Amino acid sequence: MTARPDWDAIRDLSRRVLREGAPLALTEDVRALLLRTADEVGIAGADEALRTDAGALTLLRECARRITDGSNRLMDALHRMFRYQDEGDYESARQEMRDVLSVEVVPYYREAAQGQLDDMADAP
Secondary structure (H helix, E strand, O other): OOOOOOOHHHHHHHHHHHHOOOOOOOOHHHHHHHHHHHHHOOOOOHHHHOOOHHHHHHHHHHHHHHHHHHHHHHHHHHHHHHHHHHOOOHHHHHHHHHHHHHHOOOHHHHHHHHHHHHHOOOOO
């Protein structure tokens, strides 16, 4: 499995800009952060989005949404998967990870779900 992405900086930027209303200053560091994060969360066309302030703000919003939604989706599914495993219902446990894979776009979360599914390959 690839290393867990460090999304602290994008979360901090998102909090300041999207929740607290700070302006989005498109410095070279912020541009680099947005480009890297867009790649990590499976967003194409980030270069184009960074050509305008509105596009950069939309990109930030979508990056933050994908990180949060994907994390919540995976954590909820893992909780249910472990409960099913404890009950001996491996087919339902597997289905939880298949359901994540059917909608998840963030590569890191997809890899985590696939890893869990692969780990259950030999289970009854």
